[in-house]
Amino acid sequence: MRLHLLLTAGLVAALAGPLVAQSTHSGTDKFAQLGTELPTPNTYRTASGAPGADYWQQRADYNIKVTLNDDNQSITGSEDITYTNLSPDKLTYLWLQLDANIYAPNSMTASTQNAELKDKMSVQALEYIARTGFDGSFKIDDVRMKGGKNLPYTVNYTMMRIDLPQPLAPKQSVTFSVKWHYNINDHLKLGGRSGYELFPEDKNVLYEIAQFYPRMAVYDDVNGWQHKQFLGGGEFTLPFGDYRVAITAPADHIVGATGTLQNPDQVLTATQRKRLEEAKKAKKPVVIVTQAEATQAEKNRAKNTKTWVYSAKNVRDFAWASSRKFIWDAMGIEIEGKPVMAMSYYPKEANPLWGQYSTESVAHTLKVYSRMTVPYQYPVAISVHGNIGGMEYPMLCFNGYRPEKDGTYSAGTKYGLISVVIHEVGHNFFPMIVNSDERQWTWMDEGLNTFMQYLTEQEWERNYPSRRGEPRQIVDYMRADKNVQNPIMVNSESVLQLGNNAYGKPATALNILRETVMGRELFDYAFKEYARRWAYKHPTPADFFRTMEDASGVDLDWFWRGWFYTTDRTDLAIEGVQWYKVDSKNPEVENARRRQELNAAPQSLSQQRNLQDIKKTLVDDEKPGLKDFYNSYDPLATTEADKAAYQKYYASLSPKEQEILNKGLNFYQVNFRNIGGLVMPVVVQMTFEDGSKEVVNIPAEIWRKNNEQVTKVFVTEKPVASFTLDPFLQTADTDLSNNAFPRQLAPSRFELFQQQQRPATNPMQRNVSSQQPQRNNGTGTTGGGN
Known part of the structure; x- marks a missing residue:
C-alpha cells in the first residue's frame, strides 16, 4: 500500500460528504429491471x-388396473381417466403422455x-446405441368413452392426442x-427412470415401475397444452388428481406404492399387519417383512397372484415397486400433529446400510423440509432400493447405493445413500x-430441491460432506x-x-442469496412464502422470482x-490500495x-557502494571549516514557535474536526474490478497490523453505476496490514x-499417480479383522454396520 498525505483541506471535504468515484456504464446495465424477460402479470398470475x-388448473382422476408378468417382464393395464376442464376454454381434444415410447425403435430419442464408437465396446454399450431386440413402447389396445364408442387418437412419438366427440x-x-x-426395460442395459433389475445369484427380479400408464399432459394459462416431446432429459x-390403482403381482411379491394400502387383510399376514401397527408409534424403524422372510421367499416361485390396491389423494403421479426380495421397515412420525409413515423397501443385498439409514433419512427429510x-400432507413417504440411482414420485422414490458383498x-457409499434419500424424498415438496x-x-425442481437437500444434510450431522x-x-x-x-x-432437453x-x-445461487445477499431471516420467510403460495399449484420461474422479491x-x-x-462468473479483484492519513499539523507528531x-x-545502491569506495569527503574530513x-x-x-502555531491552529478547529484529528484515522482508497462479469456483493476482510480482523459486507448495488x-x-482507527476479498468463499469467486x-499466492494441487493401482478397498473393509460386520438378519429392528 502506498502512503499519501491528505491535506487539511481534504479533512473539511471528508466531513462535508463521502468521497465518491466517478462512474459510468459500459455495455449492458446489469442492474436493469427484468422487463421483457418476464411475462406480463395478469389475473391468473400477479x-x-x-x-x-x-x-385455474385442470384435474385428472385415475382408476387404474395393472398386471405384472414376472415371467417376461411386461405389464398389461387399463385405466379410466376423468378429466375436468377448469379452464375458461373449450377443449376439442386432449393430450396424453406416453413416456415409455422413448424405447420404441423409431423414437425421436x-x-x-x-454416440461415439471406440476401439473397445461392451455389449451393453452397443445394445444401448442400437436398441436391438427390445421394444418397450406403449402398445395402445383400446381408447374409448367409458362404456361407449371408440375414440380416435393419434400417437406422435411420446404424445397421444385423443379427439373428443364434442368440445369439453x-x-x-x-x-x-x-x-x-x-x-x-432392463435398467442395467437401457437406463431410464423406471425398469427392472435381475439378481443372477437367486434369479429374482426387482421392479421399480413408473411412467407405466398413459398420463394426462398439463393444460395451463402459460403454455396451453404442454406437449413438448420427452427425449429422456426433461x-x-x-x-x-386422485388415484385408485390395483396392482396384480405374484403372490409372494411385496408391493409398495404411492398412497395408502386399501386391502391389507387380503395381501398381508396377520404378523405383518401387527408389525405395521407397532411401527406407527415406534422411535426407530420396525421391520414389517424381515430379511429372513425375504430370503425364504427368494427360494420359491408362487404360481398364483395377489392384487394390491392403493389409493392416493391430490397427487400428480403414481409409481410402485414389486419384488419377492423386499425387506420392509417403517417408522411413524408426526408433522405438525399429523401422523406420517416413513418406510423403506430393499433387498438383503442392501443391508446393513439400508436398515441403518434409509428410513431414518426419510423421516429426517420430511421434518426439515416441512x-x-x-x-x-401425505400419509406416507417411501424409499425403495434398486439399481435406479435416484428418481422421485409422490410418496415414493427409487434410490441407489448398496454395500460390498461382505x-x-x-x-462415500454411506453418505451417498443418505444424500440420495434426502434428495429424492425432498422431491415430494419440489415438484x-x-x-x-x-x-x-x-x-x-432439481435446483430448489438440491438447495434444500444441502440444508437438510447439514442438520443430519456437523460438517456433513455435501x-x-x-x-x-x-x-x-x-x-x-x-x-x-x-x-x-x-430448456431441460438442451442443457x-x-x-x-x-x-x-x-x-449455490440460493445459498448465496440466503447467506450473503438477503440474510437468513429475509430469505427463509420469502422461500417459505413461495412454497405456501404455490403448494399444489403450477408455478413458473417468474412466480418464483417475483415472490422472493415481494x-x-x-x-x-x-x-x-x-x-x-x-454464463457470467464471479471474479472480483482488488486492483490497488492507497493509504491516506490526515495531516495533524502537530509538529511533534508529524x-x-x-x-x-x-x-x-x-x-x-549508489549510497551503499559510496560508503565502501569513498573513504573521505571534503567537508567532513578535509576542510570542516566549510560547514555552516x-x-x-x-x-x-x-521549536517552541512550531508548538505555538499548532496550538493556534488547533483552537480554530470545530469540536468534530478536533475529534477526527485526535483519532489519527487511516483512510484506505481501495479499487475494485469486476473481471468475471457477474455483479456480486463485495465482502472485504481487513487484517490490522495488530492481528485483529474486521469484515465489511457491501451490497451488490455498489456496482450499479x-x-x-x-x-x-475505508476509514479505520488501526492501520491495515492487508485486504482480502471473499474471505469465507461465499460468493463463488473463480480466481482467488x-x-x-x-x-498472496493462492495454492493449487497436482497429483502423482501410478500407472497401475491396487484394487481399492474401503476403510471399513481394511480395518475389519476377524469380526466381520454381519448383514441384518431381519429378526428385529433394522441395524447397521460398524
Missing part, C-alpha cells in the same frame, strides 16, 4: 408472484441420440378408458407439491469455457451439463439476470513520523489470486 384471482366446455368433465401393454409435467417450506461400505414444469425448467450447495463447489464449472455452459434458464447447470448452480423487500433483478440468464520514514527508507548553519540544522526538530470498476474508501492486497 405481479407479486402469487396466484391471481382467476388462477433414438434417432437424435449422439369449462367446468365440465369427461371420462374415457385406455387399455395398453408394454415390455419393461422430466414430467402433470396435473393433480419446517422450511410447507407441512408434508457388508462393509465406504464413507410433487410445488408442481413446477420440469419439462421446461429442470432447475425449478456435494453441492457450498459456493466453492461450483467454481470449477463457472470458470470453465463458456462453450460448455448454458444459462440456467435453458449441456445437467448436474452443474440444473442442480449445482441454482442450489416477500423480502429486496430488489433481486440483478441477481436473477446474472445467475440465471447468463516530524517524528517523517523522521521514522526517512530512517526506514532503504539506501540506494545548514550542516547542523535539523528540519525535523520541533459502473458494472466493471468501483472505488471504496487477485483477491488480496498485498497479493
